[in-house]
Amino acid sequence: MKNYRFSAVERAWEHKPIVVSASEEKLQTVFGRQVFTRERMRDYIAEQTLELLFDAIDNNKPIGRALAGSVAIGMKKWAIENGATHFTHWFQPLTGGTAEKQDAFFGFDKQGRVMEEFSGSELYQQEPDASSFPNGGIRNTFEARGYSAWDPTSPAFVVDDRLCIPTIFVAYTGEALDYKTPLLRSIEALDKAATDVCNYFDKNVKNVRSNLGWEQEYFLVDKALYCARPDLVMTGRTLIGHYPAKSQQLDDHYFGTIPERVTAFMTELEQEAHKLGIPVKTRHNEVAPNQFELAPIYEELNLANDHNLLIMSLMEKIAHKHNFQVLFHEKPYAGVNGSGKHCNWSMSTNTGVNLLSPGKNPYSNLQFVTFLVNILKAVQRHNGLLKASIVSATNAHRLGANEAPPAIISIFLGTTLTQALNEIEHADLDHGIIINAKKEMKLGVAHIPEILLDNTDRNRTSPFAFTGNRFEFRAVGSSANCGAAMLALNAAVAEQLKYFKEEVDALIAGGESKERALFTIIRKYITDTKAIRFDGNGYSDEWKAEAAVRGLDCETSAPLIIDNYLGEKAVSMFERVGVLSLAELRSRCEVKWQNYSMKLQIESRVLGDMVQNHALPAAQRYQSILLDNVKKMQDIFGKEGITDLAAEDIDMIRKIGNSNNRILHLVAEMVALRVKANHITDERERAVAFHDTVVPKMEEIRALVDELEMIVDDELWTLPKYRELLFIR
Numbered sequence: 249m250k251n252y253r254f255s256a257v258e259r260a261w262e263h264k265p266i267v268v269s270a271s272e273e274k275l276q277t278v279f280g281r282q283v284f285t286r287e288r289m290r291d292y293i294a295e296q297t298l299e300l301l302f303d304a305i306d307n308n309k310p311i312g313r314a315l316a317g318s319v320a321i322g323m324k325k326w327a328i329e330n331g332a333t334h335f336t337h338w339f340q341p342l343t344g345g346t347a348e349k350q351d352a353f354f355g356f357d358k359q360g361r362v363m364e365e366f367s368g369s370e371l372y373q374q375e376p377d378a379s380s381f382p383n384g385g386i387r388n389t390f391e392a393r394g395y396s397a398w399d400p401t402s403p404a405f406v407v408d409d410r411l412c413i414p415t416i417f418v419a420y421t422g423e424a425l426d427y428k429t430p431l432l433r434s435i436e437a438l439d440k441a442a443t444d445v446c447n448y449f450d451k452n453v454k455n456v457r458s459n460l461g462w463e464q465e466y467f468l469v470d471k472a473l474y475c476a477r478p479d480l481v482m483t484g485r486t487l488i489g490h491y492p493a494k495s496q497q498l499d500d501h502y503f504g505t506i507p508e509r510v511t512a513f514m515t516e517l518e519q520e521a522h523k524l525g526i527p528v529k530t531r532h533n534e535v536a537p538n539q540f541e542l543a544p545i546y547e548e549l550n551l552a553n554d555h556n557l558l559i560m561s562l563m564e565k566i567a568h569k570h571n572f573q574v575l576f577h578e579k580p581y582a583g584v585n586g587s588g589k590h591c592n593w594s595m596s597t598n599t600g601v602n603l604l605s606p607g608k609n610p611y612s613n614l615q616f617v618t619f620l621v622n623i624l625k626a627v628q629r630h631n632g633l634l635k636a637s638i639v640s641a642t643n644a645h646r647l648g649a650n651e652a653p654p655a656i657i658s659i660f661l662g663t664t665l666t667q668a669l670n671e672i673e674h675a676d677l678d679h680g681i682i683i684n685a686k687k688e689m690k691l692g693v694a695h696i697p698e699i700l701l702d703n704t705d706r707n708r709t710s711p712f713a714f715t716g717n718r719f720e721f722r723a724v725g726s727s728a729n730c731g732a733a734m735l736a737l738n739a740a741v742a743e744q745l746k747y748f749k750e751e752v753d754a755l756i757a758g759g760e761s762k763e764r765a766l767f768t769i770i771r772k773y774i775t776d777t778k779a780i781r782f783d784g785n786g787y788s789d790e791w792k793a794e795a796a797v798r799g800l801d802c803e804t805s806a807p808l809i810i811d812n813y814l815g816e817k818a819v820s821m822f823e824r825v826g827v828l829s830l831a832e833l834r835s836r837c838e839v840k841w842q843n844y845s846m847k848l849q850i851e852s853r854v855l856g857d858m859v860q861n862h863a864l865p866a867a868q869r870y871q872s873i874l875l876d877n878v879k880k881m882q883d884i885f886g887k888e889g890i891t892d893l894a895a896e897d898i899d900m901i902r903k904i905g906n907s908n909n910r911i912l913h914l915v916a917e918m919v920a921l922r923v924k925a926n927h928i929t930d931e932r933e934r935a936v937a938f939h940d941t942v943v944p945k946m947e948e949i950r951a952l953v954d955e956l957e958m959i960v961d962d963e964l965w966t967l968p969k970y971r972e973l974l975f976i977r
């Protein structure tokens with residue numbers, strides 16, 4: 249009898265690479281073809297309308313319905329020409345991923361004739377059936393309405409037969425129910441606060457934008473094998489499975505050749521991404537077998553985040569065609585490297601200056617140092633919150649494990665920059681600053697241009713690292729919406745820049761020169777931010793002890809980390825910069841706790857099933873083969889005869905018996921604890937109960953089942969093993 253597993257393995261081997269030919273068209277014609285870009289709008293929308301639209305977008309002005317109506321006519325025409333029959337408001341609910349409500353371009357004209365209809369109000373606002381999206385108590389049933397509203401800063405695009413319109417998703421009462429709304433608010437808050445600070449250095453700076461370059465890590469697994477693993481299908485990760493003899497010890501996968509079948513997938517993915525205007529550029533193998541990374545050229549934050557979400561759904565779709573399943577889970581395989589989504593973040597001005605790039609002259613270096621120390625200060629103050637912004641039931645498997653990131657947020661600056669800060673800190677203010685007519689200054693900052701990009705040392709153990717012209721927030725999970733982390737970071741930095749300006753202005757008002765005032769506060773910040781700066785090994789136990797002494801948040805329990813959102817510091821910060829209200833923060837936490845419990849509830853159920861329907865029956869079958877064998881030996885050699893001959897077999901029979909018993913007992917305990925946790929009505933308490941009581945049982949069960957996997961006859965084991973999941977191409 250061929251089991252489940254063997255037929256899956258057989259099918260997996262049969263899957264051959266699908267030929268994807270290189271596009272014959274020029275990249276210039278293909279790139280952005282499915283996007284309603286500004287350029288394309290010119291062919292479909294009247295000049296005057298466009299002027300109003302661009303002015304509204306660029307200067308954050310409201311767009312009236314009349315204007316939306318004119319835009320909708322052109323947008324519909326373009327979309328229909330490009331194969332769209334439907335339109336959808338595309339939004340980012342708190343459950344993760346994206347959601348759509350599709351409507352046809354369909355209506356009747358005044359004479360009752362059918363026509364392709366798409367009005368300004370349909371572009372502008374929709375009311376999706378919102379009751380199935382989590383809201384954390386913001387919406388009562390009597391007003392269970394949510395609205396999606398057009399975000400004109402991110403261009404509409406066509407996927408298959410749909411015109412997709414990026415939208416925000418808010419409650420009837422205006423509270424955000426998604427990631428995009430607060431992200432946009434945070435972009436605006438940072439723009440304002442950073443522009444004010446830039447104006448100390450250059451009055452021509454009118455706005456500051458935030459940038460994001462994400463690096464998406466993921467695993468690919470053969471579809472047939474995936475389907476034979478209930479845990480992968482239901483939870484996105486393996487709940488049991490023994491570590492394979494070979495995994496990543498040899499580091500031979502990293503930057504190795506990409507398997508043909510995977511290359512075919514990547515090629516098609518890149519072609520489709522380019523059509524959607526996503527500037528993907530980099531692809532390579534990651535540390536673990538069958539783990540890969542994809543990265544675009546960085547873009548404005550809101551657009552970059554939309555592009556990340558869009559490409560995640562594109563990846564799933566294209567992988568399917570190539571008989572792969574993409575695993576976005578942060579830790580699909582225990583004992584094997586997990587996946588993250590490094591968020592490369594920076595700020596740049598309308599004058600073309602990257603504020604995180606050391607400048608060409610000492611004066612612009614002073615600006616660079618100003619932003620640098622403010623970021624240090626913001627991250628130090630809100631280190632717990634930033635950790636909360638990346639925590640989830642799935643990312644919790646990476647946090648604190650012996651890989652990036654550690655469950656403590658610290659900043660890596662590298663030796664050169666650290667030294668430059670030390671010099672500034674200890675320079676003599678009265679003799680140190682020399683400012684000539686050209687506004688050139690001499691002080692520690694003058695040395696900074698020397699730290700060119702390639703000069704910054706790399707520290708892979710740091711969750712938040714300076715990498716030459718940007719910060720890299722590495723703790724973000726591979727399955728996450730980057731918006732959660734980015735909006736917290738933007739908001740924290742915006743708040744901090746406001747404090748900075750207040751402090752500097754106070755000194756100036758007291759008669760200090762601007763330069764001296766800036767220096768004074770910068771130096772104070774350098775001294776104040778020692779706790780957050782750490783260049784050593786973030787995985788070490790010494791660091792955990794040291795970080796606690798420094799007062800950094802060292803909590804490792806996901807449900808408790810979430811508390812940071814409701815801490816006094818976070819609440820006042822979010823309110824001060826207008827990014828999230830207390831009600832919104834509360835609702836977000838409820839949703840986070842709820843998601844946590846739901847995920848664990850599902851995992852624990854699936855584990856119970858797999859143990860009882862797969863692992864234990866296999867072990868029992870093997871045990872009964874052994875029993876049979878011993879019995880037959882006894883028939884031939886007699887009772888005395890087998891004491892030596894079958895000693896090992898008898899031991900094994902006992903071992904399996906004990907183990908099965910113990911596992912069944914643990915499963916019963918786990919179920920009881922789960923039922924108990926499920927009865928708790930308070931979301932936070934329930935999540936804590938899952939974390940504290942159900943998770944440890946799951947781990948105990950897993951350890952025993954993984955031992956069984958090593959003992960039981962390979963032919964009897966019904967679940968694809970790690971070596972198959974990870975090495976079949």
Ligand code: ADP
Pocket residue numbers: 459460461462463530543544545546592593594595602717718
């Ligand atoms: P790695 O960190 O692996 O060396 P890369 O050099 O490929 O990665 O860059 C990673 C990401 O950082 C890319 O998306 C890149 O566009 C982005 N990036 C580069 N410069 C900046 C910047 N100034 N601001 C934001 N992102 C940036």
Ligand code: MG
Pocket residue numbers: 463590720
């Ligand atoms: Mg990187």
